[in-house]
Amino acid sequence: MSSVAMVAPAASAASGAPPLRTPQLGPRAQDDLPVLPALAPLLPTGSLRRGVTVSVAAASTSLALAVLAGPSAAGAWCALVGMPALGVRAAAELGVALERFALVPAAGPGNAQWSTAVAALLDGMDVVAVRPPRRVAGGEARRLAARARERAAVLLCLGEWEGADLRLSVSDGQWIGPDAGVGRLRGRRIRAHATGRGGFSRPRDVELWLPGSDGRVHSAAPVEERAPLSVVLGAVS
Amino acid sequence: MSERAVRTVVVWCPDWPVAAAIAEGEVRAGASVAVLAKGRVLACSAAARAAGVRRGLRRREAQGRCPDLFVLAHHPEQEARCFEPVVAAVEQMCSGIEVIRPGLLALPARGPARYYGGEPALLDRLWRIGAMVPALSGDALPCRAGIADGILAATVIARTAAGIEDAIVPPGGSADFLAVHPVDVLGQPELTTVLRRLGIRTLGAFAELPADDVLARFGSEGAVAHRRARGLDAKPLATRRPEPELAVKTLFDPPVERVDTAAFAARALAVRFHESLADRALGCLRLSIVARTEHGEELCRCWRHDGVLSAAAISDRVRWQLDGWLTHAGAGDAPTSGILELELIPEQVIPHSGHQLGLWGGAGEAEDRADRALTRVQGLFGPDAVLTPVLAGGRHSRVRTQLVPWGEPRIPDRDPDEPWPGHIPAPSAATVLPAPQPVQLTDAADVPIEVTGRGVITADPGRLRIGAGPVEDVESWAGPWPVKERWWDPKAARRRVHLQAVTASGTARLLVLERGSWWVEAVYD
Numbered sequence: 001m002s003s004v005a006m007v008a009p010a011a012s013a014a015s016g017a018p019p020l021r022t023p024q025l026g027p028r029a030q031d032d033l034p035v036l037p038a039l040a041p042l043l044p045t046g047s048l049r050r051g052v053t054v055s056v057a058a059a060s061t062s063l064a065l066a067v068l069a070g071p072s073a074a075g076a077w078c079a080l081v082g083m084p085a086l087g088v089r090a091a092a093e094l095g096v097a098l099e100r101f102a103l104v105p106a107a108g109p110g111n112a113q114w115s116t117a118v119a120a121l122l123d124g125m126d127v128v129a130v131r132p133p134r135r136v137a138g139g140e141a142r143r144l145a146a147r148a149r150e151r152a153a154v155l156l157c158l159g160e161w162e163g164a165d166l167r168l169s170v171s172d173g174q175w176i177g178p179d180a181g182v183g184r185l186r187g188r189r190i191r192a193h194a195t196g197r198g199g200f201s202r203p204r205d206v207e208l209w210l211p212g213s214d215g216r217v218h219s220a221a222p223v224e225e226r227a228p229l230s231v232v233l234g235a236v237s
Numbered sequence: 238m239s240e241r242a243v244r245t246v247v248v249w250c251p252d253w254p255v256a257a258a259i260a261e262g263e264v265r266a267g268a269s270v271a272v273l274a275k276g277r278v279l280a281c282s283a284a285a286r287a288a289g290v291r292r293g294l295r296r297r298e299a300q301g302r303c304p305d306l307f308v309l310a311h312h313p314e315q316e317a318r319c320f321e322p323v324v325a326a327v328e329q330m331c332s333g334i335e336v337i338r339p340g341l342l343a344l345p346a347r348g349p350a351r352y353y354g355g356e357p358a359l360l361d362r363l364w365r366i367g368a369m370v371p372a373l374s375g376d377a378l379p380c381r382a383g384i385a386d387g388i389l390a391a392t393v394i395a396r397t398a399a400g401i402e403d404a405i406v407p408p409g410g411s412a413d414f415l416a417v418h419p420v421d422v423l424g425q426p427e428l429t430t431v432l433r434r435l436g437i438r439t440l441g442a443f444a445e446l447p448a449d450d451v452l453a454r455f456g457s458e459g460a461v462a463h464r465r466a467r468g469l470d471a472k473p474l475a476t477r478r479p480e481p482e483l484a485v486k487t488l489f490d491p492p493v494e495r496v497d498t499a500a501f502a503a504r505a506l507a508v509r510f511h512e513s514l515a516d517r518a519l520g521c522l523r524l525s526i527v528a529r530t531e532h533g534e535e536l537c538r539c540w541r542h543d544g545v546l547s548a549a550a551i552s553d554r555v556r557w558q559l560d561g562w563l564t565h566a567g568a569g570d571a572p573t574s575g576i577l578e579l580e581l582i583p584e585q586v587i588p589h590s591g592h593q594l595g596l597w598g599g600a601g602e603a604e605d606r607a608d609r610a611l612t613r614v615q616g617l618f619g620p621d622a623v624l625t626p627v628l629a630g631g632r633h634s635r636v637r638t639q640l641v642p643w644g645e646p647r648i649p650d651r652d653p654d655e656p657w658p659g660h661i662p663a664p665s666a667a668t669v670l671p672a673p674q675p676v677q678l679t680d681a682a683d684v685p686i687e688v689t690g691r692g693v694i695t696a697d698p699g700r701l702r703i704g705a706g707p708v709e710d711v712e713s714w715a716g717p718w719p720v721k722e723r724w725w726d727p728k729a730a731r732r733r734v735h736l737q738a739v740t741a742s743g744t745a746r747l748l749v750l751e752r753g754s755w756w757v758e759a760v761y762d
Contacts, residue, residue: 061667061762077607087759088626088638089665102611102643103624117614117622124610126603173743175761178715180697185664185715185737185745185761215663 033126033154035070036095038219041206042168042194049199050126051149055157055164058131062090062210063170063192064158066217068127069095071154076126079104081118083131083158093215118144122153129156138162166196170210177213186213189220241409242387242470244346248327248363249381249395250320253340254280256379257319258309269303274311296652310648316340317557318564322370323380324538330362335523335541339557343388343541356384360401386411388541389465393422411468416441423462428455440466457520457587483519484582485510492531492575496563499576500556501620504644505612507552510581521546523584526558531574536562539584552644555581611643620644628653632660632720633733634669634747634759659720661735666747666759673756676748677702678711678738688734688750692719698738701748703757709740717750 032047040046048054048071056064061083072078073095080086084105092098102125104117114133121128122144136144141162148155157164170190177186187209195203207220250256254272255264264270269285271278278299281290288303300306316339324342328334331349336342346356353359363382383395385406393415398404406414415422418440420429437443444467452460464470487506493499514521524546528536540554559579562572611623624640630651631637637660639649678686681699688694698711716736723729734750745761 059762065667075603077603079611084671085668087634087666087669088640089628089634090667091626092628093663093665098626098628099647100607101626102607103626103640104614104618104622105624105640106622113617116617120613120617121610124606124608124613126607175713175739175743175745178713178737178739181694181714181716183715184662185739187664188745188761211664213664215665 033071033076034074036066036073036217038208038217039066039070039192039206041219042192042204043166044199044202044204048154050152050154052165053145053148053155053157053161053163054166054168055159055161057167057169058159060168060170061086061158062094063168063190064129064156065091065094065096066210067156067168068129069217071127072096072100076100077124078102078127078129079121079125081121081128081130082106082114082133083129090211090215094211094217115140115144118155119147122147122151122155125153127154127156129158131158136161164196165198166194166200169193187211240469242390242411242468244350244384244386244408245343245388245391245470246331246346246349246359246363246382246384247337247341247343247388247391247395248323248366249383249392250323250340250367251379251381251396252280252282253320254309254311254316255282257312257316257339260319261315263309264307268307269305270307270309271299271303272309272311279311310650313339313553314557314560318561321561323366326366326370327363330366335539337388337392337541341392343391346384350384356405357401360384360404364401385414387465387468387470389422390415390468393418412444415466415468416444420466423465425458425462428459428462431455444468461522461587483513483517483586484580485513486578486580488578489576492577494563494575496556496560497620499559499563499579501615503555503559503579504552505616506579506581507555508548508612510583511546511548511551514583514586518588519583519586520588521551521583521586524551524554525582525584526555527580527582528559528562528572528576529578529580530572531577532572534572534574536572551581555579615643630655630657632657632722633749634661634666635671637665638669659718659722661718661737661747664761666761668760668762670758670760673749673758674703676704676755676757678736678748678755686755688717688719692717692734694736698736701738701740701746701755709742711738712741714738 032045032049034047035043054067056067068078068091077100078096079102081104083103086103088098091101104121118128118130128148145155145163170192173188173190175185175188177183188211190208190210192206192208192210193203194200209218209220212218255270258264258270258272259266267284268282269288269290270282271285271290272280273296276296278290278292278294280292285303285306290299290303290306296308300308320336320339324334324336327342327344331344334342334344346359350356350359353362360382364380367380381395381398381404383391383398383404385391385394386408390406390411394404394406416439419438420432420440420443422440423429432443437446443463446463448460448463451463455462485506487502489499489502493502523539523541525537525539538558540558559576615623620642623643625643625647627639627641627647627649629637629639629649630653641647678698678701680686680696683700684696686694686696686698694717698714700708700710702708714736716734718735720733720735722731732751736748736750737745738748739745746757747759747761749756749758
């Protein structure tokens with residue numbers, strides 16, 4: 001159970017027990033955070049448990065925003081650290097409530113400062129998304145993950161995070177809409193993957209429109225194969 | 238009724254938000270102007286009113302009634318800043334001034350009336366105060382005043398009086414004078430909505446309710462409103478003289494000269510002030526803001542509020558006042574150096590343990606917790622380190638959202654609800670580069686792509702290369718969409734062409750052609 005020891009030094013004392021079953025919740029509500037319906041098949045309970053650490057492969061900003069959108073629309077407070085290039089309008093289209101969304105574009109160059117800012121945000125926000133300016137060392141990653149668990153917040157990392165409970169990634173992205181000067185970008189069909197540790201160890205896949213033609217996330221019927229998609233392409237042009 | 242309110246003068250500048258915009262040179266006097274807050278008309282100029290524009294109208298409706306209407310956003314800071322000279326001018330004549338909000342101030346009438354030879358004589362001087370204000374003297378500022386027992390009656394008479402001779406309610410006549418007016422003049426929309434639903438439409442009907450029943454149903458805020466409706470002042474029977482330790486102060490080292498720095502510290506101070514009062518179950522009705530400068534000057538201004546001041550309301554007033562002092566150059570009492578110390582003194586407090594208007598409370602706890610965390614990060618890295626996004630209007634990805642520091646009003650410069658023809662519709666790009674990256678866009682034979690003056694592309698894009706990166710094949714593309722903005726203004730004119738390109742790796746990008754070269758503006762990742 002080396003993975004147990006990696007999550008939090010305190011958890012290793014309770015030998016053998018899954019580290020995430022009984023998160024030490026702070027004073028706040030213990031209910032799970034809802035996710036958008038299209039993303040629910042990626043999670044075993046269909047919702048995001050408070051206290052978990054999620055990593056999203058760095059190439060997919062929109063998947064990270066889609067993960068934020070569910071809790072945010074349900075009233076959670078979200079913060080995003082280290083992304084001065086965020087397309088705020090895309091976030092709003094995906095469903096993030098901007099009045100409960102704070103951006104910390106550059107939280108200082110120093111290691112200690114970045115860590116302090118993230119730790120302070122974990123105290124008060126429900127979901128904290130980060131794009132680390134550098135690789136986060138193991139000790140620091142464990143400390144922040146423990147902080148998130150203790151304060152019942154969700155830590156979402158855009159990029160690699162050592163010891164993340166849930167790892168999300170996308171593949172097979174295909175845009176529809178533009179065709180030699182005609183049309184415009186209307187939607188991207190992708191396959192999202194979820195894997196992880198503990199309760200998340202079973203890999204899950206879902207096909208999504210991310211974003212769809214209205215900027216939101218929709219589930220794409222999994223029975224559809226590539227062939228019908230090309231028919232759609234022809235119809236659009 | 239044996240108890241009687243203090244004889245009070247109220248000085249009221251009509252349409253103050255418009256007058257402030259004229260004073261700052263945003264619009265010329267005499268134009269049809271409306272100031273909007275939260276999508277509704279807050280104030281309008283006389284010309285706009287003549288065309289049928291009224292307070293509370295929606296923007297479209299107002300523009301429909303008055304097609305040449307000039308619409309401005311509501312700027313409380315600007316209004317407070319411009320009001321400072323007026324307050325200073327009144328202060329030359331009388332003492333004991335309390336600012337209620339920008340455009341409205343109150344002072345006790347007895348002393349000045351005796352000094353100037355009677356209430357009519359005092360009013361005569363106050364009605365002419367607008368012409369004495371140096372910054373606004375270009376066009377005589379309409380200033381009105383009224384005298385009555387209590388602030389509410391004095392405000393209503395100042396607003397409704399046809400001339401100076403009508404602007405006095407005789408002593409003891411305030412309750413009868415107010416009785417016929419609708420409850421809306423209380424200026425507490427949450428309370429008056431409930432009252433209307435209960436069938437109470439005039440202040441007279443509200444005043445007839447038993448005071449203890451009003452207190453039981455509406456809390457201390459309702460009780461204060463009830464006293465005002467009866468022609469008394471907000472001061473309840475159990476007013477306490479505040480203990481000295483309720484005053485809070487903060488020292489600046491080095492002294493501050495910039496409004497934003499001072500305002501940021503003022504916010505923390507306001508929260509501390511409010512918490513120390515809340516711990517003792519007290520609410521503040523009147524507040525003195527005192528600033529001391531490096532040269533030993535002491536600036537002091539008293540603000541009054543009709544209800545209990547919340548932490549945000551206190552912090553707003555401190556910010557407006559600092560703005561008034563620091564940016565108000567040229568006036569006699571402007572500080573000559575930076576502010577060294579800022580102190581908040583509660584002048585009048587009442588027992589206050591929250592109020593109950595609706596049946597369901599707001600979800601304040603999560604908000605307070607988030608606010609504390611974000612303020613903490615601002616304390617670590619400065620006020621600009623934590624931003625909150627607002628949707629704004631515009632045609633280009635970078636201007637279609639605006640970031641405002643946490644804690645400042647979320648008001649976009651450009652209205653996002655307007656059509657903005659030429660913008661790229663949803664889905665929007667998830668990454669908008671802060672600075673566009675140069676890109677070489679060529680056709681399959683490496684000939685650079687151009688767009689003619691008529692918006693026709695010279696060839697099909699075949700390859701693109703960002704900076705010194707690898708060459709990528711363009712798989713599909715859409716566009717070009719030319720956007721010509723403000724072509725009538727040579728300084729602000731912009732000509733751009735948008736184009737969406739998807740490369741072989743499946744990445745979609747928004748490319749922009751401006752001044753002869755292509756740039757990557759946003760990435761759909």
